[in-house]
Amino acid sequence: MAELRRRYAIGYALAPKKQHSFIQPSLVELARGRGVDLVPIDLGRPLAEQGPFDCILHKLYGESWKAQLREYTERNPGVVVLDPPEAIERLHNRISMLQVVSELRVPQxxxxxxxxxxxxIYDQFALSDAGTLGALRFPLIAKPLVADGSAKSHKMALVHHRDGLLKQKPPVVLQEFVNHGGVIFKVYVVGDYVKCVKRKSLPDVSEEKLECLEGSVSFSQVSNLTAAEDREEDKYYETMHLDEAEMPPLSFITEIARGLRQAMNLHLFNFDMIRDTKVGNRYLVIDINYFPGYAKMPCYEAVLTDFFLDIAHKKSNDQLD
Known part of the structure; x- marks a missing residue:
């Protein structure tokens, strides 16, 4: 009689919108066929009463949820939590988020x-102080300090002149805008798996053009340019061919991804990277997101199923890093 294959239970706790986009029937069916059962965690019941799970996959926040995870892992020390809440929280602050990049020791x-x-910037008065910016040069990207996935945290602006700073609401991160050919590289990380894709980004801003632009413009306005004076940007996107943009070497981004994964103690994230047009081989990491929209990634069902099995096998062999 053939030996029954061990099945693995992955309990997932996600907000409704995230669950709808990530837990697709195609993922559930493929995983089931390979011995992985994706089991919804009932948020209306204590986590301690549910399971057993080999792994808990989550993207929920708050002290109550953290306490439930802590209690569950204390009772079930063999359960893998993807990922530790304390590690995820580092990405909720845009300064600590990118600090880890500066600390990486990756061969360059x-x-x-x-x-x-x-x-x-933590207070409104500093925005009107001429000495606040120091060596920063316009244009600047203004981003909320808190990056918790809320609608408010996505409200960003491209600031062209000092008067545009006065519209920003502290605490705010001011990041020097770097011309990058209107292309952003989104690097998806799933454990050891790394996938880089190209996306259109904000167009370059020349010194001449900077003098003619208004103080600031929100990102939603930049991505939906309809005013007559913005037709030049429309033409920019029409003439830009994304497929002509050269991808960064896979070995290079894989090393960065591995370094970030180990430094942050996270398995599921993506990072946004741009290439400085002034220095063609210089790349800048501008954002890191926990548990991004993997369903947009080609063949995400197979990638995630492989990852779940890898986690389960490492757990069985006590090799999980």
Whole structure:
């Protein structure tokens, strides 16, 4: 009689919108066929009463949820939590988020990497102080300090002149805008798996053009340019061919991804990277997100199923890093 294959239970706790986008029937069916059962965690019941789970996959926040996870892992020390709440919280602050990039010790030969120059402003008065910016040069990207996935945390602006700063609401991170050819590289990380894709980004801003632009413009306005004076940007996107943009070497981004995964103690994240047009082999990491929209990634069902099995096997062999 053939030996029954061990099945693995992955309990998931996600907000409704995240669950709808990530837990697709195609993922559930593929995983089930390979011995992985994706089991919804009932948020109306104590976590301690549910399971047993080999792994808990989550993207929920708050002290109550953290306490439930803590209690569950104390009762079930063999359960893998993807990922630790304390590690995720580092990405909720845009300064601590990118600090880890500056601390990476990754070999840099032909290609180099870093982060843009940036400062954080905590009060409104500092925005009107001429000395606040220091060495930062316009244009600037203004981002809320808190990056918790809320609608408020996504409200960003491209600030062209000093008067545009006065519209910003502290605490805010001011990041020097770097011309990057209108292309952003989104690097998805799933354990050891790394996938880089290209996306359109904000167009370059020349010195001449900077003098003619208004104080600031929100990102939603930049991505929906309809005014007559913005037709030049429309033409920019029409003439830009995304497929012509050269991808960064896979070995290079894989090294960065591995370094970030180990430094942050996270298995599921993506990071946004741009290439400085002034220094063609210089890349800048501008954002890191926990548990991004993997359903947009090609063949995400197979990638995630492989990852779940890898986690389960490492757990069985006590090799999980």
């Amino acid at each position: 030969e032909r290609e180099t990497f870093g982060i843009p120059k940036q400062i954080v």
